[in-house]
Amino acid sequence: MENEMMTIRQMCDAFDVTPRTLRFYEAKELIFPVRDGQKRFYDRRDRGRLKLILRGKRFGFALEEMRQLLNLYDRGDAQEEQLTRTYEAARERLAQMERQRDELTEAIIELRAQLEHGAEMVAAFRKPAAE
Amino acid sequence: MENEMMTIRQMCDAFDVTPRTLRFYEAKELIFPVRDGQKRFYDRRDRGRLKLILRGKRFGFALEEMRQLLNLYDRGDAQEEQLTRTYEAARERLAQMERQRDELTEAIIELRAQLEHGAEMVAAFRKPAAE
DNA sequence: AGGATGCTTGACGTTAACGTAAGCCGGAAC
DNA sequence: GTTCCGGCTTACGTTAACGTCAAGCATCCT
Structure with missing residues (x-):
């Protein structure tokens, strides 16, 4: 069910962040939504990563630190x-x-x-x- | 004895700050050294203020907060x-x-x-x- | 005279994590 | 057909407290 792609707006609502934030994280290579033409689509993996990013923030991790940690587990x-x-x-x-x-x-x-x-x-x- | 004016260097040595810092504080209107031509001279009052500024910083006061507090006691x-x-x-x-x-x-x-x-x-x- | 210092101003750089504005595009609703 | 909504990109603005040049005087020493 919740295995499907989400639009940027759905993501924003689900995680209580702004579109700007998601695009910013993307620019910083923290998440990698699929592009269909102009639009972005976020899959389960993106959601997982975002969840961790936000959790990390609560712990005071910097975005760059989170990026490194996440990448560690990607390759x-x-x-x-x-x-x-x-x-x-x-x-x-x-x-x-x-x-x-x-x-x-x-x-x-x-x-x-x-x-x-x-x-x-x-x-x-x-x-x-x-x- | 220590009632006299001090140069910027003497101040830096005495308080362990850089010239840049003193000029910065001056620009922010936290201290008001006397100018003799190009040179700055700091009197007892400046030293007192600087001491308080640095103490305030240790307590986490922002410079702007300190400025307001200091000014409160000037007029x-x-x-x-x-x-x-x-x-x-x-x-x-x-x-x-x-x-x-x-x-x-x-x-x-x-x-x-x-x-x-x-x-x-x-x-x-x-x-x-x-x- | 001629460096070597030391002081001066001015302006841009730094860090983090976005906010905000401007301007363009495509699809949907009326 | 046109307006509107949402999304897109680009790029500058924000905050704090200085650091780091760059370039110009003035003075001190030899």
Whole structure:
């Protein structure tokens, strides 16, 4: 049933993206709809890829990263080594996110201290006393 | 002693920024060095502002936000209401950071689940089975 | 005098992920 | 037949915070 081709509009509705986005992803070689004259048609594979792209975005993967990951699984039949590489990429990304969160946490603590602990923040904003 | 003017280079060394950065901040009206012919000279006030700008950056304030905060304290003599406003700005920013951290934490949990909990992530990257 | 520095302005480049506008085309509805 | 709808392409605009030339003075040292 849902094995058939979809138009750009159907895709947009299904995935809540704009046509511009789909064409952009195509330009970036993330998806490869079939062209019938001027029109684009998206098959199951495109839908699968798009789904992953959007999921990846939620995890903070850049489009280029996703492209590489997706391409990894397009040539060759997903060998062990490549599966491993994907794991590694995901784990690296996870580590990045954790570092980022930690930095943020530190900054929060610092800022909170300034706010609660005294009027330093405000004082800091005051003009240096006239000489 | 350290009450005197500093050249752009002295500033760069003191604050670990590039000349480009100082000129950029000037163009954005964050600091206002005195000009003697071609040269720029930075006084205590500029140093104070720069210090705050850099501190603000660590907290994730945008330059434009910092400009507004700084300007708030330049006209008028820092009235209560304005001090309050700065507090509010800082608190808002804090809330933003906390939200951001929470989102990140969620994403981390999700991603971690995919990695630990099964081969879903990898499976997801696999081509849909040929029909 | 004649580099070698150091400072200046101005303008374009960078990164990401699209938004937006302009202008063209083909098919469908009236 | 003509208008309208949707799709198409191309290309510039957006945001932040500078980096990176390019090219021109002024000054300092020898």
